[in-house]
Amino acid sequence: MDDVDRQLIALLRDNAREPVVTLARKLRVARATVQNRMARLERDGTIVGYTVRLKPEAESHRIRAMMGIEVAGAHGDAVRKLLRGHANVVALHSTNGRWDLIAELRADTLEAFDKVLNAIRNIDGIESTETSILLSTQKA
Template sequence: MGVPALPPKDRRQIGNSADDSTARPASTLDAVDRRLLELLQTEGRITLSELGRRVNLSPAAVGERVRRLESDGTVTGYTAQVDPTRLGYTLQAFVRIAPHTRMTVKHLRSRELLHRPEILEVHHVIGEDCWIFKLAARDTTHLEELIDLLSTLGRTTTSLLLSSPLPPPPPPPLAATTGGPLRARAGNRPSKASGQRLGPPLSGSSLSRDLCRLSRQ
């Protein structure tokens, strides 16, 4: 349908969007830029002075680099992570939608739903279901109301979120020469004591088959 995924709501935008044609490719980011991006993603409230100390630059030099990353669309915004349960939302769910014919997120009925505060994320995907909504609800009655509203867009399949043992990590900047991640996440590093080895990378098709097999168990 050609509709891009929508980012989480209420993200404060800075400068150009990340998909703007003026955004710099990863190959133009040097080692200092990559380190700054890593720090900004994991410690959003870090000061320019501390950033400078971490990368061995003056606060003025670091500030100029950060402003350049903001203005060219590499850094798209800063946000606070809030626990939904503290706001009264005790349930979260993913709702997959196979939309009715000619129904897209540009449709008037869809746009009205997108502005509801309970809709946290909307993604346009390839597969049997075209959309994935992430919802927050007070209770099962509230969740049922939201599902009823979404069912006007198409056939729905709902998965209740029980827990998130692995919070979404910030993506590591890609290496300029190989196109791969600059380094592996610490949690995925094999233990020398155990002799564990990393297997070959999964292709997209094999990963999809594995996920489908797990979902049926």
Template sequence: MAVDSLDTRILRLMIEQPRTSVREYARLLGVARGTLQARIDRLERAGVITGTGPRLSPSALGHPVLAFVHIEVTQGHLDEVGEALSAVPEIIEAFSITGGGDLLTRVVARDNGHLEDVIQQLIQLPGVVRTRTEMALRERVPYRLLPLVESVGRDASAAR
């Protein structure tokens, strides 16, 4: 979906000030509330805006250890293993991938021993052949989308 400069400004505000009301967004942007709401609704329908809930910190929830676990799966069992992963609360993301392994999971744990327990649980899943774990040491670039939103907005403006 192409976003224009107003969409980009709306998304920037929603990222930078997520607790602000639609009325206040409209005031800050200098547009009618109805216009703003129509834009937000369109961005939601297009799947650009996928949620508005709070971002939570696994570390603050007592799970400061972060690891990326690659999982190799027996051929034909990818869907089954993927479904089984959803039952493991310490897995906060999982992706099917190309390259070394079939799945890449983002796993959080209380400590290294807990991480080992989670990995042992993964190894026991039917269809899992092996795992490979990489520990995260320090976050270098936090999850962010604003630079991408601004880039897409600039590209859309330049195309006109």
């Protein structure tokens, strides 16, 4: 991947529906160059899909939170597998420092959120958690 690929990906992250001709103009390359690069990035698995970003208040899951998770010893793979399959876990990140994993959680109500927290805390192999509810988003 070169600088043009990285710039193209940055533009697509900002607006994946940007017309190819506009992308080409912003990158100062030919339209065919953009099309070929996008096709190659998709083919080699660098770009695995395109998505829609909604403003937070438009989402049905009103309650959003970040949960730091400490995993016991050799339970990492099993815990990650269960969390990836959990409907309320929208993103899962491995990290260094205090927490082994950071999970982004979403739920419709506080009652549902409480159930999500309890279900995750009861997963075998999770030592401890700390959750912070997201109150507002400054940049998406």
